[in-house]
Amino acid sequence: MSDADALTLTGFRDSVYTWSVRWALAEMGLAHGYVEVNPFEGQAVRGHPFGLVPVLRHGDFSLYETAAILGYLDRVQAGPRLTPADARRAARMAQVMSVTASQVYWPLVRQVYSNGFYLPMEGQVGDAAVLRAGLAQASVALGALDVVAQEGLVLRGDALTLADLMLAPMLICFARVPEGAAMLAGFEALAAWLERMRARPHLRATVPPCLRKEESHG
Ligand SMILES: N[C@@H](CCC(=O)N[C@@H](CS)C(=O)NCC(=O)O)C(=O)O
Incomplete structure (x- = not known):
């Protein structure tokens, strides 16, 4: 995967929203990097104006809000869509x-x-x-x-x-x-x-x- 295509998830290990995105990446078979940040200890979350996790980077594109991240991953993945056509x-x-x-x-x-x-x-x-x-x-x-x-x-x-x-x-x-x-x-x-x-x-x-x-x- 080139840098322009690289996926990186920023999350916190015990966060339920981070878990959703990690599970999605696994279901979709998408290789990705991972950056651990603990927002509950006041650590700054790069790319999130509200200081929350998760944040997804895809090349030079940065996205926060779990529902938006899941929808984006579903569109860029190569496998069967997880958004129903109906x-x-x-x-x-x-x-x-x-x-x-x-x-x-x-x-x-x-x-x-x-x-x-x-x-x-x-x-x-x-x-x-x-x-x-x-x-x-x-x-x-x-x-x-x-x-x-x-x-x-x-x-x-x-x-x-x-x-x-x-x-x-x-x-x-x-x-x-x-x-x-x-x-x-x-x-x-x-x-x-x-x-x-x-x-x-x-x-x-x-x-x-x-x-x-x-x-x-x-
Ligand atoms: N609406 C956000 C919510 C994300 C969220 O609340 N994340 C929690 C972790 S599960 C968080 O970062 N909390 C830090 C805090 O409340 O300071 C989303 O859908 O991603």
Whole structure:
């Protein structure tokens, strides 16, 4: 690959959004460089005006926002497209990606997973009230996504789309907290879809270090 074609991902090893892009790159068979930055410790993220990860560079082109990065990779890759050609499936995919960013990330990842798993794993005390607030909000998002999984246009288990790539890492993190796992089990179509995602070799190969013990072998 020439410099003009080189792909470089800037991310943080335990970030769910970074995981989505790493999983996408693996599914698409795209070779890439990787730069590790921890924005949670105040490290500057080159190419991101809001100081977040991930950022993708492709030659002299720089891109941030995970949904945009996934869509771009899907267009430059040589394999089968992960954006459906069918208008309704494509719209449902975009809807799920938007709901993931707006309704899933904060309550399920930043409130439940961070306080129920990640901070304790780091030897810090999670905030139980924040965790409870996240759980209360989570059921609304999970219910909406379960309806989508039942419908079967996307979140199918077969026919991978960009929605799978964006949502599954967040739900895997959420389910690492016992209360999250119990709640998710009540949404049967969504839980069945997630089990099929968990079995994908490229997902397993890109599991972040903080989750690796059980996720990549279990
Ligand atoms: N809307 C952004 C969100 C990215 C994001 O929130 N990334 C987290 C890591 S998973 C981050 O960099 N957080 C740093 C911080 O909150 O200071 C995207 O889709 O890429």
